[in-house]
Amino acid sequence: MDMIDLLQKKKRGERLSREEIAYFVQGVTDGSIPDYQISAFTMAVCLRGMDEEETANLTYFMAQSGDTVDLSGIRGVVADKHSTGGVGDTTTLVLVPMVAACGVKVAKMSGRGLGHTGGTLDKLESIPGLRVDFTPQEMVDLVNRHGAAIVGQTGDLVPADKRLYAIRDVTATVDSVALIASSVMSKKLASGAEAIVLDVKTGSGAFMKETEAAFRLARAMVDIGERLGRRVTAIVTDMDQPLGNAIGNGLDVREAIGILSGQERESPLFSVCMLLAKQIMLAAGKASTPEEAEAKLQKALDTGAALDKFREIIAAQGGDTRVIENPDSLIKARRVEPILAQADGYVCHMDAEAIGRAAQLLGAGRSRAEDTVDHSVGILMQKRVGEPVKAGEPLALFYVNEEKNLDQARELFTRAMHLGEARVERPLVYGLVTANGEERLI
Template sequence: MVEIIEKKRNGGRLTREELAFWIEGVMDGGVPDYQTSALLMAIYFRGLDMEEITDLTGEMAASGDQVDLSMVPGIPVDKHSTGGVGDTTTLIAGPLVAACGGRVVKMSGRGLGHTGGTIDKLEAIPGMRTGLTIDQFIAQVSRIGLAVAGQSAQLAPADKILYALRDVTATTDSLGLIASSIMSKKLASGAKAIVLDVKVGSGAFMKELDDAIALAQAMVKIGQGHGRSTRALLTNMDQPLGRAVGNAIEVAEGIEVLQGKHAESDLRKVSLMLAENMLLAAGVYPDAQSCKRALDEALASGRALEKLGEMIAAQGGDARVIQRPERLGQGACRLDVKSASGGYVSAIDTQRIGHAALLLGAGRRKKEDAIDPMAGLLMRARLGQKLAPGETLATLFASDEALLAPAQAALLSAVTLRESPAQVPPLCYGWVDESGFHPTK
């Protein structure tokens, strides 16, 4: 192990065998944490080339359970977001794709910090069960074309060990380690097609477009290198994607989109983009136009909404919420946050918006923290919008009135108003496939 650390420290490239030796030692305790920390720091400074990243990802994916989806008809497709605020696309794109004949296999995590987790959102539905066994997961996808479940503790367990060490050694911000962390879980989940939503902006892990493109290209190459049809969209996170930020409140908004509401919303537009790419990656339709027509019909006919209801019922939840999303409820304590002055909304610190939701009880600072599914906020202000003095920026919901004031302060500090209009960034910057980055025209 000392030789491997020294080799990377001096700028050498690690072989598949050396990476396998390291990960095996991480798993069986043969490599102590201090040596892994040293290698992580060497990787942070020296980087990994694409072959090293692909090999490392494969070894991490093989460190635990690997889901075999060969029994699922067609090409099972997965969708992954790098993390955002008000991002409820899984609950919209998944049913849309399943309603069009796709097979959607989604193993999701819980929220931590300012970003929400799909599993937390689903568990805001009364009775909803997310702890499916692999056999239950496969049977449900085969039967109704859609399952969203929590990740097994034995899915890429080496990543959990490495991530914990990266977090305390200031080595999280390494492109190769980020890409391998995300993709090891995607490979272990078993999907044959993967669509990535790489967020860019103030509420995203990647704040700059160039960094996001590099990450997207690395992850697409990993997927392709392991025989998975992989593509990535680069979407904006300089404001919450949907107007709702929380758990129950986000599920309600996602249901409303499937009901045909919010026709011009960014949430609906990005969900349809992702669904189109999922259908293409899985080979359900031969071209983009065919995908668009099928998705429009699935949305207009109500079949996508019905598919969400099928999934909720299959996982023990109250499927009546698809007709009456108000059954999900909201925090009993409410506060409208008013603008002190007028002007155009020129910037929204989306990470602070996520933090405001966390202060209301909708998020976690530590993994073991409990969340309040009824807590959250509804954004009224959007980038480029002109506001009058005293106009509502957002409405806050909490179960404890004492939580409203700190969240209000966080929200007020997140929104910047100016006298003149500011340029609104594009919703989608482009996409990445095996041939590279293609900017949106």
């Protein structure tokens, strides 16, 4: 088999066989295919596309390119949740204890933040003493004993994707639905979960800026799951403004504890958490209808079982559980600076990506993978789209330790907030995609 032949076929828009895709992934993994041919391949895919079977085959062989996690030692259906990335997205910290309190087994492998998007591991490491570096067997033991674990990726998962993504990132070939879907789903398959719920973001703070592109990605990932024996549900949600009010690390954990404790239950963040949690309950067989799932989840919240489960997860991973009773202890920034509105009006639009980058400049995120984060800094939003504001009122609070990038962060945030004379409303959920089809809500 010859790589030139594969490039010619894909350049003409022809379908690649399972054997040809296996050959390509093997060459990516072992280094026998050079970067320039990989970049030519990814550009051909961007321009000519891949059909559903090609995409599923690419996903399968990428998932098999390195280590895989064996979760067969966990009793019951194992669930996982994945977000395509956004700003103020603390859903994992809320919904994992919610569903675990209802008996769902959750083995969650999470990542770190990069650029304007936050990372669950960085948030968790705001909690003193908490570990996220566990072996696969230790993760299995944690889930069997406590019902859930939230850990970092272990071993050499999906090395083909690591190399492919690095090349796509510098060759303008990131925005291919087939390549994005196979990248996300190969990691989910290698991580071993049987039931997967995907939160596909759309809007200014999301990777998929356009709603129709987000639905195409959702359909592609659900189709991959169906073809490869996984129960996959995707929900398309809004990321045109931060989902939660907190954008940072310690701030995010404090917000999650607040929701689990009974505060902010009317917030968009809680609404998305409940929607995702219901789908996990259905996929894991813990409820037969959305109404039954919601009733069980609400009971876990109202009785304190969900908060107790979060406390248990923290303790099992070595963290200081006193943060549950005193979440303000997570916020140790030297000072808080309000960012004030300059005029009366309504908040009519936010650039969520710019707001995320402002938090990154304060030290809450990374520009490069090797950067460290400051867990105590960030942004706490005071206004949402559609809300009235008067000149001199705070739009947000900046939690600050260093002055170095403060002026730049302040300017970036101010440009990201748009005021108008009329009230507007943003949809929160656009639709649901399952193996049976899609349901549009907007």
